[in-house]
Amino acid sequence: MLRIRKAPMGVGAIFILLFPWVAERLPAIEHYPDLMVFAGIYCLMTIGMSLLMGYAGQISLGHAAFYGIGAYASGILTTQYNLNPWLCILIGSAAATAVAVVVGAPSLRLRGHYLAMATLAFGIIINIVFREEAEWTGGPDGMGGIPGLDIFGYSFDSIHKYYYLVWIVVAIAFFFTIRLIQSPTGRALRAIHASEAAASAMGIDISRSKIVVFAFSAILASVAGSLYAHYMNFINPSTFDTLFSIKLVIMIALGGMHTIWGAVVGSVLFAFLSFEWLHQFGEYEIVVYGLVLMMVTIYLPEGLVGLPGRIAQRVRR
Amino acid sequence: METISAASQLFQFIVTGLTVGAIYAMVAIGFNIIYNVTEIINLAQGEFVMLGGLIMVFMHVTVGLPMILAFVTAVLLVTLTGMLLDRLAIKPIRQPSVMTLIIATIAASIVIKGTAMLIWGKSPYDLPAFSGRTPIELGGVIIQPQYLWVIGFLVVVTIGLTLFFNRTILGKAMAACADNPDAARLVGINVQYMVLLSFALSAAIGAIAGMTLTPIALMDYDRGAMLAIKGFGAAILGGLGSFSGAVLGGLLIGLIESLGAGFLLSGYKDAYALIVLLLVLFLRPSGIMGNFEVTKFKRF
């Protein structure tokens, strides 16, 4: 059965809880909580991507679009219409859902390469919209002045506060998704992945299931986008371009897309790679990403999360 | 000339559209060659185009080789890249699923693109036009001589490939792999060699597209992805796998893009081809010339 063990979750929770406290006391990693905010934002997205790609077997090369829809919904509605940021997050999610259903319904009938190309094209089109509708989005220069978040007068105005906010949202998404995977819905998704013919013969409405998962992952990406916008207070279109969609794929491939843990490991690792360890490579880091992705595809198809099992298997033989 | 007449403006858009379309057609042909033998969509196809252009610039402008020699060297180097792509990124995959193959070709395209950025930086490069830049004026329509080179190369590539696949034993063997790899294996065709060859051929055609395009539109490291997806749009529009379809699809996409940018919003220039791609995928994924029932039973 697909039981998720409790121990790693406990360890993870304690780690997340204590990390800022530890980091504060160690000058060398003082800035790590800031990285972990980004890691959390990525993680929110990769959890949805992992459900979509790893479990349901549907590829998306355009998820940065939903990330951008959330960010711009928050940015535009707060700065130009003075709406409450939390309401903007909801509106962004609703918009992402609507777009996901409209684009997903015809796209998800496609398989494999066709689906990959459709989502890729969709992502590029949305990015062009972000660039071109300057009146709303500020165009390629982006838009600033996006307010931070607060709740009942409590403001998430420090990195540490925002860190906890983001990771609480990640935790909610994580537990929801874990439960989902262990439930009949998760089983139906895995069935679709293994054999669409057999799944539909068992009465599973394939297109509906795919659209629901696609929309769910779009909502997570949109919320991540909003959290990003309210954290950075500034957004521009290049954050939400195709390269970022591909980076999301790299994250889940690196971590391992067949478990939700892979999403967590992949996004945290990626955040550190791109902001800390590969920083000196500057823009050339994409060569490293490409090589890493190539190596993982060839030598580590189950991702880093599959590594311990693989080693254990070797040792036993 | 005080006002450019609407008609000549329209013709101008058509001429540039057909030229760019010829490039897309060549990219689409590249997709088809690999797809037909392997059923892989090589997302790094656009990088061949970019590399072709930049290597030609390097050989001709930087090193100073004569045009023809630079052309040949660039084709050979890009062909080699294509073969390496197959051997290093595709062949070693032990359990090739559609998803891993997509990811592998994406990985390869990032590596190629990043390496190009390392070598050439981010600025765009120009290449002298093959036969000068004195425009030919035809009833108010300005035609760059390079346009004719582009169209000419498309014609040469198309005729060459048609002859290759229909007349030569090697070409027929490749076509046999496309129809039925298992049967091809049974009659003694080395399928792996054919796959390698398809990558080589496809890379060479991509390089030609890139070299002919550069004098018109410059070239930089970042152009591959957009060229790839528009070329894919052309391949899909014409029906994936069909060479005549690729030519027709490419020219159509070029026209739509040029007319869309000319008469509608020019900022959305890149979006028009992609919207067409989405519409074709949603409404008629077999393309305008393809047979849907056949597509439905393809493996992926």
Added chain:
Amino acid sequence: MASEPHRSHLLEIEDLVMAFGGLTALMNIQLRVAKGTIRAIIGPNGAGKTTLFNLITGVLSPTEGTIRFNGHVISGQKPHKIAALGISRTFQTVELFDNMTVIENVMVGRHLHISTSFFKCGLGLPAIRSQETAIEAHAMALLDFVGLADKANSMADSLPLGERKILEIGRALATDPLLVCLDEPAAGLNETETETAARLIKAIKDKGITVLLVEHDMKVIMNISDQITVLNYGEKIAEGTPEEIRGNPKVIQAYLGDSIAVV
């Protein structure tokens, strides 16, 4: 079996035509299957048997003609809708969910009879959990019925072909079907496995479930079918009881042309 044409027929196919481009896979097929019987569809390779299954289960839509099942017109409907009406199937190529255990495969078959609300599942509501326990028990009982209870927690892809085919039948039964379509359940099996499969099919009939069977093993066909329909090149060339079919010159002709002897 002399029966009234309307009342007891679970499946009624009228003037069914299926053409792929210029190729006609099925031509003007009429078929009536009585409730609670085993109906075998036989014929040489390429006769259109699997196409017929794909039409009945909604994988394909017919070019012409109608398929009625239990009072509903099902031709042209989507597979999951048809499954919900009570038709289940196995596949010639054995389409198991190889990423799951044996019991999970069967549990997927309960999909139609449980709540699969996305949010209820994600929230892990107690109702979903108790439902999970119930369908696990149900699936275990089915595995017991088909004889795979001891393999419940093995991965599906670790089973040998014989057991894979049995598991696929078990999974098909989990939907509580009125009709199961079995596509070559004995193909590739050895003699003992074939006997097990045949016994299982009879047991399914004894549960009151109607069986539609495509099979090449004539011994199995002759032993367990109530009625046999013979297809050749997309046309129905004969129909009747095993005894009638055995002596039918047209059938012998069709098979000898394919150089397979009728037992």
